[in-house]
Amino acid sequence: MSLGVVVFLVMAIVIVLSAWGVVVARNPVRSALSLVINFFTLALLYFGMHIDLLGISQILVYTGLIMMLFLFCILLLNLGAPDTLFEQSLFKRSVAWFIGGVLVLAVASQVIGPLAVADAGPSAPQGFGEAGSVGKALFTGWVYAFEIASVLLLVGIVGSILLAKRRD
């Protein structure tokens, strides 16, 4: 095993365990922290894949802002208190893990065979994840999608302000 594979395995284990932690943690704050670790490790994984800009965006957007909003809401609603909801339904839980397991098996059975045969290693050219190339692509081929996304964000802002506003 090369060093790259070892690093990947370590990161993968951290990612899976922290994702698991999101679901099994009793306390919502612990859940959220587990997700923060997950997103941060994903960003490191992106750095390892030489996708610098999106890795940094992952930290900036997900761990920096989105998870902070989640934690803020959890604390504001005081869901971190010990008397929060207990997840007791054993039946539901077993069904859920069954569905999850089937999902993984289905993907694995379809993916491993063909990809292992066709695998020729990474084909991306040098510097395809750099800020410059991503920015250029964003403002040439994908400029309409970019503008639509900005309108969507604007609508999101207006919507969340309307929702959060107290009507007396």
Add this chain to the structure above:
Amino acid sequence: MEGVPLYGYILLSALMFAIGTAGVIIKRNPIIIFMCIELMLNAANLSFLAFAKYHTAPLATTALEKWNVHMTGQMAVVFVMAVAAAEVAVGLGIIMAIFRMRHGVDIDEMSAMRG
């Protein structure tokens, strides 16, 4: 990370997605369900980026087309991030509004829109 095969990333992504799915089914706290949805979105992001890096683009002929094939996956991730940000802002706003109205956050009891 040289030497990692493509299916390694895809399997990791599938595992994340499955855990997220299970979380959405099991959990009753809407905020945690929301976080599990974010987990699933990130699983999709990971596979997008893995394919962006490994795709061989057999149909692309010119250099520009080949380049665009590699960019497509990253663009999808950029837009997923934008959508996720908007979604979180609105979704958490809704949860806060519901909480203010009903003083409880059990998702099984939120059935106000059921006729």
Add this chain to the structure above:
Amino acid sequence: MLETLAATEPAQGDSVWWALLRIAIMLGFVLAIVPGLIWWERRLLSWFQDRIGPNRVGPFGLLQPIADGVKLFFKEDITPATVDRLLYFLAPAIALFPAFAIWATIPWGPDARLTPIADVDVAILYILAISSLGVYGLFLGGWASNNKYSLLGGLRSAAQMVSYELAMGVALACVILATGSLRLTEVVSMQFEPLWGVVPWMQNWFILTPWGFVAGVIFLITMVAETNRAPFDLPEAESELISGFHTEYSSMKFAVFFMGEYATMLAFSSIFAAVFLGGWSPLPLNWEYLALRANDAGIPWLAGGLTFIGGPIAAPIWMVGKMFGGITFYVWLRATLPRLRYDQLMNLGWKYLLPVAALNFVVVAIWMQFGWFALLGALVVLFLLYVNIVVFLARGRRDGDDEMLTLVNPQAHTEKTIEVSRS
């Protein structure tokens, strides 16, 4: 991650040993200078208040921080009974991590082998990303303490840092737009060009350009808010929240929070120096050009001196000097301004700084396209910033007088007017 950093580095100094040396220099400097900062802050603050300050331990009281450290080290480490143990222990470490990680992309001098640790092509985004992680330590410390005041402090720090992060991001985006690069080393070297492209003997420090001045002022305000320092120290407002998020922390855990705060202050000072104050150049003078002219005039010793001042050996000295200038600015603010009220804090961030920063962004675009023509736009933005701040301060003063409550005493038939401040 190391792999990526190594891959994006310039070829010079591209080995593990050089990388380790860079990390060692940076860490050693930060760890060694933080006690000095604490001493400097205490002395300066006492001069502001017409006191002497700590002057008993060592010459000029220089050993006072070490004595403080020893004291904190030997104090009893109290863990309250009802805390969330794991997160209570982890929170100081989480607070310290971004304070040191943020140094990775800050350049100190022209020598690429010694600094910065990683010259990545997303350096400015990296700084924003890492500084946004800084809030977790405070937030978790506040939550894990299981104490109402701590929790309030944590909530406040979260709201404050997310709000000011936006204005800071837009202010830095102006610089990114002007330089066309996310590399901090390139941002610095862009400032060594002739001033405004026309004055050959001066350097184009961004603080000297109209848009850069606005962006610099916004960055300066937001960086104080990001580090939770006075007048933005609401998360630890001692008159309201005891000491906010670190109320329950004692001994070394408290010291770690403290150290993280000072390291972050120093980091932001150096970022401000690198982005707006021309990095490692002591004055906005074009040293090479001046040395050339001195040579032409037949004064070789002057030329040599000018080359040395602008050269790689003196560079870290100027950088450290600018960092100390930043810290002095922090202390000056702390000694001068009263703490903002919570609604004032939010208003300043969202209604004043963010719109001005966004407008400034447009001005930069016009400046890039039309050059001098943009001066007009920049003046408009400057005027708006000024009006904004004046209006903001006036509002803060007027708020208390706005609401008069008239109480009528039916027995005495006299009207009393009592001022009720909204709090």
